[in-house]
Amino acid sequence: MTDIPVLLQGLDEEQRRAAMALRGPLVILAGAGTGKTRTITHRIAYGVASGAYSAQRVMALTFTDRAAGELRVRLRQLGASGVSARTFHSAALSQLSFFWPQVVGGTAPSLLTGKGRNLGQAAEQLHLPVDAESLRDVASEIEWRKVNMLSPAQYERALVTRAKPSGLSQQQLLELMDCYERLKDERRQIDFEDVLMLTLGMFENEPRVALQVREQYRHFVVDEYQDVSPLQHALLSAWVGDRRDLCVVGDASQTIYSFAGASSEYLLQFGVTYPDSTVVRLEQNYRSQAPIVSTANSLMKNQRGALRLRPATEQQQGGAVPTVSVAADDQSEAENVANAIAVQIESGVSARDIAVLFRLNVQSFLLETALARRGISYQVRGAGRFFERTVVKQAVHAIRAAALVAVSEPLFQTVSDVLRSLGWTQEPPTEAGAVRERWDALSALMALVDEAPQNTTLRAFSDDLLERQNTQHEPVLDAVTLATIHTAKGLEWEYVYVPGVSEGLLPISYAETPEAVEEERRLLYVAITRARTGLALSWAKRGARDRSRSPSRFLSDLNLE
Structure with a gap:
């Protein structure tokens, strides 16, 4: 390994090949658990360390604040802290806010954090009796229209073959969407899709804007490229311009946002767009x-663009075969899952290493009840942001205050003293509910001390906490995770339970076209590949109102007993 750069010696052959391809178009087809984040962060860091890149001229793009935060942390640890790692929306909003006063004049319009309020007021003005669920569906339609770059007239034509939100005629839907846009314009507001559209418009109509941004950013890396929408792709093309230093990373088998406008075609056709591109396939799975x-391979056999995963180490060759079980009804299924988790925790498995993944949010209730009945801590992913909790805000504020004072004590001692002042103890409380949730939150902050690099100062730890707070890069709680499969993407656990693998749930009942069914197949693939050591699938014979169910058609493809 003497000829391999020190920074890249921990990578496998294909990862290293990708990391050393610093110039020209590069597509990394990276299967689940193959180390794609490790690969792209080492590639960027190697580019900076070798002098091929200036850190300030690299833009790394992804789709969630959590993923962007993870990229920043890893890049900082690798000595490339000056790299801009952001979501598409964050990067576009920053540019829009900067250039708006120069191009338009005055300050940029305010950003809507959600569409619900304006849509509700628009419905009132039009005297439309629309419930909250229908308004959410209308919001999704607005987003779909914009990310597909359709004009209102083009969207109206698309409605011929597109399902409409319930309770609204086509004319009412169009009027409601039009009224939403009018209210937004009157109040000088923009939504998240407008941010991308307006930034793209500036690039197309203001050459000096395009010139300045392209001068600033010379090298682009895009993670989760299979999730790019037409609007995001158009903006990325505007950012890149005629440059060729573009690296994209993705896995067609993990395309699970087609309903929101994502398309894996940009990933699969990258070699057509850039005929001289370097193609690297990462298929050695280090996770499961x-x-x-x-x-996972059995499920995706013969699917277009699917990678053939293979275990990367000898240690992965053993392990238990995934199980499929059937319960009498949803309640029994939830109880069975909770019982199995209780046995695991009793045997020494950490709650944080266990997840229950499901298709619909409504499936969470019975699982929450069953876990709570057994005194098992759990967190519902997406139910509330960690850093918005009162006790967490108090802790971050107290740690930052302590950092302003010269402290010679070890980081662990100082942070534990601060958290103890807020009621934290080394042993968990016997109470459940709010008391346990408070302890879990403070313990998660304490765990970040253990994860911090050796000799981290209190000031550096405090700055990292503030960055995590600003980007919602949440720590891991010592609790069982309950999550929809969509929100679990990009995460992993030792043990994963997937209840509800039945017709009507997975695939979902409204997946009526072959394309929609295949998206459901990819969802199950994502759920399966979250597991490292154990995987348990289940389904119930009866659902709500005693409706009978049958096992998912996908189970027959898994080659399991």
């Missing part, structure tokens, strides 16, 4: 035991 890898 061999039986889980085999199950």
